[in-house]
Amino acid sequence: MKQSLFESRHQPDWDAFNSQLEALERGKSKTQAYHGFAASYRQLCQHLALAQARGYSSHLIDQLQQLAMRGHQQFYRHRSHLGAQMIRFLFGGFPRLVRSEWRSVCVASLLFFGSLALMGLLTYLYPELIFSLVSPDQVSEMEGMYDPDARRLGRFSERGSGDDWVMFGFYIMNNIGIAFQTFASGLLLGLGSLFFLLFNGLMIGAVAGHLTRIGYGEPFWSFVIGHGAFELTAIALAGAAGFKLGWALLAPGRLPRGEALRLAAGKAIQLVAGVILFLLLAAFIEAFWSSTTFASPNIKYAVGAGLWALVLSYLLLAGRRQHAPD
């Protein structure tokens, strides 16, 4: 068949497909836009293959190629229900993923909580150790924040501001920023995640040890125990996600490094999605519960212990059944 005949015979089909594409690209989800789309797309692909096989001119092939490209974009668009997907992820996918990545999760948790506990203990025993990590100004600022006589606890308490929203915003910005850095820097062969895990572990440990030693333990621990359940776990999980990236580069196995990295990043980013959820929860608790002073420390300890138990049992037990509720 000559090209002109081919063109004039199929031009109406291509025009119809083009207008169908335009409707879809404008985001109109009317049903008639979808009607017969798959069939027209397949037909167009066949026309393109024919045009190439028959050596038709570049102009025609380019034109069909563009239509095929646009059809491909629409056909393979991911139109999943984000809400349903998130609920499924929350009720099973995320804890299952954490358990299946137990190696990197264990390594990151050991590094983070280990350095935290060790540094806390050492600072408690050797008071001057804190000044090797934290400058004296910051130490006195910390002491001011957790002074047992203060009306409110935590950051911003010295302003006496009753506005929890400022703190909520600040915690989101600060904590999720740290988690993102801990994850992303794992791409540097895991060294970045290692650094951020150890650095944050040592800092928190030093501050905790110091405040406990000078007798500010009760306001400090009752403040951090609640949101710490989510926040500290989230930092460790972000580190685990970073280690996955670094490990894919260090030991790609039988795959090329780029491919191994791509596969590892797919898993790691899901961990990060869970981390974001955890940190949003943590910021909420920190701003609206931890900083209040109407609850006595004992209640806060009880709630905090409950939250830790909740997080651990969620990560260890949720989604074990084959058909998790979703």
Next chain:
Amino acid sequence: MPSRSSASFSSPLPPLDTRYQVETPEGIDLHLRPAGLVPRALAFAIDLAIRGLILSATFIVLGLLGQFGMGLGTILLFLVTWWYMVLFEVLNQGRSPGKQMLGLRVVHDDGTPIGWAASLTRNLLRFVDILPFGYTLGIISCLNHPAFKRLGDIAAGTLVVYRDAPLSKPLLADAEPLPAPFTLNLDEQRAVLGFAERGGQLSAARRAELAALLAEPLQVPAEQAEPRLNGIARGLLGSAP
């Protein structure tokens, strides 16, 4: 404009340019044109400026609202810093405003539209690309990769490609349709058609020079080679009924 003909089908050699081919499940090849460092850097600069404007404008407004406004402003700062690119890429067919202005968009390696996971990955790993200063790692990676990927793109499996420009129908020179003097293979047929379609973009002297190369196999004097080629092209196209 270089002809973006499909070299894949008729010749086994990879194309000389930076086109990136994706074979779809339908058995056809899609041609993507990855964008290089300069357009991407420009697009990023535009996005950076837009973000700066958004933030300074909202901070002035929210500053009037006092503490609540400050909290909201911090959340907004967080959203704009980490989510601006992700939201635009996923919800606007792979195009942030800067990319849209430069005619770029982000797709998966297989040519499909970018989704949440890949977009989040490539934009979080931007943090590594900017290290140690001014996108050094990203630039090195971009310049070394055949498809100009920065580290985030490699990990996320994404590509930044040019959007296709709309095509205009080429005008063919008038000529009497002629049969080919001998059987042309597919490559030769495409070459003759390509010559006729691109005639409008070439100077008369260049057209004559190119056509003269074929004077001998066509067995015509050099000055008649061009009308003869146009005639053969017309003959190959055939006439619409």
